[in-house]
Amino acid sequence: MTKTKRTGAALALAAALLASSLAGTGTAAAGPATLGLDYHCTFPLLGPQPVHVELSADVPERVAIGEVMPGIVVDSVSTVGAGSARGLRALYATTLEGHALADATLTVPEMPDGLPVEVDSALDRTPIPASGGFTVKGRGTAPDLTFTQAGPGKVTVGNLVLTLTPRTDDGGASGLGTFESECTQDPGQDGVLASFQIVDEDGGPGAAPYSYALRGSSTIKASGGTLPLTGALDTKVDGGAVTGALTLDPSQARFSMLGFLPVTADVTFAAEGGTTGTYKDGVLTTTSRMTARFPAFTVFGFLPVGGGDACRTSQPSGITLTSAAGFDPKAGGVLTGVYELPPIDGCGALTGALGSSLAGPGNAITVTLTPKPSTQKKTS
Numbered sequence: 579m580t581k582t583k584r585t586g587a588a589l590a591l592a593a594a595l596l597a598s599s600l601a602g603t604g605t606a607a608a609g610p611a612t613l614g615l616d617y618h619c620t621f622p623l624l625g626p627q628p629v630h631v632e633l634s635a636d637v638p639e640r641v642a643i644g645e646v647m648p649g650i651v652v653d654s655v656s657t658v659g660a661g662s663a664r665g666l667r668a669l670y671a672t673t674l675e676g677h678a679l680a681d682a683t684l685t686v687p688e689m690p691d692g693l694p695v696e697v698d699s700a701l702d703r704t705p706i707p708a709s710g711g712f713t714v715k716g717r718g719t720a721p722d723l724t725f726t727q728a729g730p731g732k733v734t735v736g737n738l739v740l741t742l743t744p745r746t747d748d749g750g751a752s753g754l755g756t757f758e759s760e761c762t763q764d765p766g767q768d769g770v771l772a773s774f775q776i777v778d779e780d781g782g783p784g785a786a787p788y789s790y791a792l793r794g795s796s797t798i799k800a801s802g803g804t805l806p807l808t809g810a811l812d813t814k815v816d817g818g819a820v821t822g823a824l825t826l827d828p829s830q831a832r833f834s835m836l837g838f839l840p841v842t843a844d845v846t847f848a849a850e851g852g853t854t855g856t857y858k859d860g861v862l863t864t865t866s867r868m869t870a871r872f873p874a875f876t877v878f879g880f881l882p883v884g885g886g887d888a889c890r891t892s893q894p895s896g897i898t899l900t901s902a903a904g905f906d907p908k909a910g911g912v913l914t915g916v917y918e919l920p921p922i923d924g925c926g927a928l929t930g931a932l933g934s935s936l937a938g939p940g941n942a943i944t945v946t947l948t949p950k951p952s953t954q955k956k957t958s
Contacts, residue, residue: 611772619761640775647723671744671752675703681736687729725776729908730860732773773859787814788907794945801935803833820855824866844874850894862901867894888924910947
């Protein structure tokens with residue numbers, strides 16, 4: 579047998595079994611999940627060879643605390659090309675089989691450092707056609723799971739070890755025999771097969787309430803000013819939907835008017851409607867509408883230059899805040915965003931000058947959410 583023939587056979591088996599082995603790792607994915615990953619698998623005589631696999635699964639987006647989540651079925655399809663099929667046939671192989679050990683990690687609130695999971699998947703004996711390529715389908719069913727804490731979960735796919743055997747008509751091993759191949763995931767990939775949400779149903783059907791203290795700041799782009807922020811964010815996560823209320827405490831903004839006059843502005847905030855958003859794949863996004871009011875503007879900290887009961891933004895600002903991936907509602911974290919401050923009205927003779935130092939797009943905001951002592955409130 580030639581080295582070229584061995585190459586085609588090994589790659590055909592690797593592609594098929596890699597897809598089949600990963601099909602068992604979709605235990606706790608969220609929603610319709612798909613994942614493509616690139617590996618390098620070490621084969622006899624060849625060294626590391628590239629292999630690509632695609633996975634798909636249709637799974638629930640949430641599961642309640644204490645509720646059994648039935649084992650999720652994950653399907654995979656691997657297409658073996660005509661050249662690889664010819665290589666197998668040249669070694670008198672008419673079927674292929676084997677199994678693979680896939681490393682995966684389950685991360686949930688009660689196991690924040692991750693639980694290593696090894697999935698051993700078998701590939702049914704598959705006929706090799708006399709000509710052309712063929713497809714190998716894999717299916718894996720994960721065990722039932724029950725969770726005790728609310729929050730995000732995810733399954734991350736890691737490396738693989740394949741044990742491969744092509745067989746001849748009489749059931750004997752082909753010229754390749756049975757061999758083991760270690761597959762290492764190529765760097766720079768997101769190995770998360772999917773994410774899911776564990777919810778506490780005490781707050782209503784599928785709803786989990788969370789309350790946070792808020793602290794942060796905003797930069798006023800028009801003048802380079804700063805605005806410290808404190809307050810609270812109360813939310814309810816129901817599946818992927820978020821509702822709630824954002825409250826901001828009175829504050830003081832400091833900025834320069836006309837490029838050189840130091841101005842201090844007293845600021846209060848009025849929410850217009852509730853907060854809405856999403857929590858999906860470990861990312862929290864909220865949108866709130868706020869009207870800013872300015873009771874007083876002073877220069878040098880004591881000289882009044884405007885403000886009053888009628889001084890406010892002409893319309894509410896839409897403020898969208900987004901977390902990084904991996905946000906845990908029970909732990910809180912950092913949210914960031916950029917918003918536009920509308921023009922101000924009713925602030926006195928210097929309304930125009932004051933407004934030009936405040937109004938405009940591109941105002942950055944960063945806040946940190948810290949769970950209040952009872953972050954999951956119970957409702958009757």
